[in-house]
Amino acid sequence: MTQRNRPYLITRNLAPENQESPIHFLKPVVIPPRFLYRRNHFPYPEKELPSSELFINGLVNRPLRIPYHYLLQMDPVDLDVTLECAGNKRAHFEPKVFGEQWESGAISRGVWTGVPLRTLLDYAGVSQNAVEIVFTGTDHGKREDMDKEVFFQRSLPLKKALHPDIIIAFQYNGNPIPYKHGWPFRLIVPNWYAMASVKWLQTITVIDHNFQGPFQTTDYVYYPHKENDNGKRPVTTLHVNSTIQQPLDYTQLDTGTHTISGIAWTGEGTINEVSISLDEGKSWHTAKLKNKPSGKYSWKVWSYTWHVQETGEYTILAKAKDSKGRTQPLVPFWNRKGYGYNAVSTIHVKIV
Numbered sequence: 001m002t003q004r005n006r007p008y009l010i011t012r013n014l015a016p017e018n019q020e021s022p023i024h025f026l027k028p029v030v031i032p033p034r035f036l037y038r039r040n041h042f043p044y045p046e047k048e049l050p051s052s053e054l055f056i057n058g059l060v061n062r063p064l065r066i067p068y069h070y071l072l073q074m075d076p077v078d079l080d081v082t083l084e085c086a087g088n089k090r091a092h093f094e095p096k097v098f099g100e101q102w103e104s105g106a107i108s109r110g111v112w113t114g115v116p117l118r119t120l121l122d123y124a125g126v127s128q129n130a131v132e133i134v135f136t137g138t139d140h141g142k143r144e145d146m147d148k149e150v151f152f153q154r155s156l157p158l159k160k161a162l163h164p165d166i167i168i169a170f171q172y173n174g175n176p177i178p179y180k181h182g183w184p185f186r187l188i189v190p191n192w193y194a195m196a197s198v199k200w201l202q203t204i205t206v207i208d209h210n211f212q213g214p215f216q217t218t219d220y221v222y223y224p225h226k227e228n229d230n231g232k233r234p235v236t237t238l239h240v241n242s243t244i245q246q247p248l249d250y251t252q253l254d255t256g257t258h259t260i261s262g263i264a265w266t267g268e269g270t271i272n273e274v275s276i277s278l279d280e281g282k283s284w285h286t287a288k289l290k291n292k293p294s295g296k297y298s299w300k301v302w303s304y305t306w307h308v309q310e311t312g313e314y315t316i317l318a319k320a321k322d323s324k325g326r327t328q329p330l331v332p333f334w335n336r337k338g339y340g341y342n343a344v345s346t347i348h349v350k351i352v
C-alpha cells in the first residue's frame with residue numbers, strides 16, 4: 001500500500017525548499033518530522049559531505065574536533081521547544097512585503113536532545129577577548145546581493161551563548177535529527193526566532209568582534225521604515241503570539257456550541273492568559289489553558305467553548321498575554337522585511 005501523508009506541507013517554494021506545516025490540522029503535540037515546516041536559504045548540503053564531526057576554533061585555548069559518537073556519550077539535556085520562523089504570518093502584513101508569503105504554519109514544536117553549548121565551550125576554553133560565537137552550517141550558495149558563495153552563518157553574543165539551555169542537538173523526538181532539519185548536529189536557541197537555530201552545524205568559532213555576515217546584518221533585522229534604515233535592530237526573541245487552529249478561517253458553522261482552539265507562545269516568560277473576542281474586540285472572554293505541555297519553551301494549548309444562537313458573520317479574535325505583561329497588538333508592527341508578525345489572531349466564520 002502506498003503511504004499517503006495527508007494533509008501535506010503547504011508549498012511556498014521548492015528550490016530552495018520552503019514549505020509550511022498544516023498547522024490547523026495537527027494536534028498540538030510534538031510534531032512528527034513529516035509535518036515539520038521546512039525553511040532553507042540554500043539547496044540541501046550534499047549527504048555525503050557534511051562530516052559527522054563538530055569543530056570548535058577561533059579564540060579558544062584548545063581547538064576541538066568532536067566526533068558524533070563522542071557527543072552522544074556526554075550528558076544530554078531534553079528540551080521541548082517551539083521554533084518559529086521570523087517570517088511566520090508574513091502574508092498578513094499590509095502593505096505587502098517581499099519574502100516567502102508564510103501563513104501561520106512556519107512554526108514547530110518538538111523535543112530536541114543535545115549537549116549544552118556551554119559544556120563544549122568550557123572544554124575548549126574561551127579566551128578573555130571573546131565577544132561573539134559564530135555558527136556555520138554546511139549549506140551554502142549565492143545570494144542576490146553578493147557575488148560570492150556564502151555559507152549559512154549566524155552568531156550569538158557570548159553571554160547569550162553561555163545560557164545552559166542553548167544546546168548542540170543530535171536528536172529530534174528521540175531519533176537522529178531528520179536530514180532536512182539539520183542532521184547530524186543542530187544548534188537550538190530556545191526563545192529566539194528560528195534563524196538562530198543553525199542546521200547542519202559544523203563549525204563553532206569564537207571571535208573578538210561583532211559578526212557581520214549577511215544573515216546577521218542584512219537579513220533578520222527589523223527595518224521599521226520603507227525608505228531608509230533608521231531605527232534598525234536585530235531580530236532576536238519571539239514576540240508573544242497565538243494561532244487559532246479551529247475553526248478554520250471562512251468556515252460555515254451551525255448555531256449551537258463550538259470549540260475555538262489553538263496555540264500560544266512567547267519568547268519571554270510564559271503564556272499567562274489567552275482571551276477571545278466575538279465582537280471585534282469590544283469584550284473579551286478568558287480561554288482555558290491546558291496544563292500540558294508545561295515546558296517553558298513550548299507553546300501552550302488553549303480552548304474556548306462558544307455558544308452561538310444568532311446566525312450571521314462573526315469575527316473571532318484571540319489574544320495571548322505573557323508573564324512579562326506583553327500582549328498581541330491589534331495592529332502589527334510593520335517592518336520592511338516582514339518579521340515578527342504578532343497582531344491579534346483573527347478568523348471569520350459564518351453561522352448559518
Ligand SMILES: Nc1nc2c(c(=O)[nH]1)N[C@H]1C(S)=C(S)[C@@H](COP(=O)(O)O)O[C@H]1N2
Pocket residue numbers: 036037038039040041042084085086108137138139152180181182194195196197198199200201
Ligand atoms: N544551516 C541552516 N540553518 C538554518 C537555516 C538555513 O537555511 N540553513 N534556516 C533558518 C531558518 S530562517 C529557520 S526558520 C529554521 C527552519 O528550520 P526547519 O527547516 O528545520 O523547520 O532553520 C534555521 N536554520
Ligand SMILES: [Mo]
Pocket residue numbers: 039084085086087194195
Ligand atoms: Mo526563518
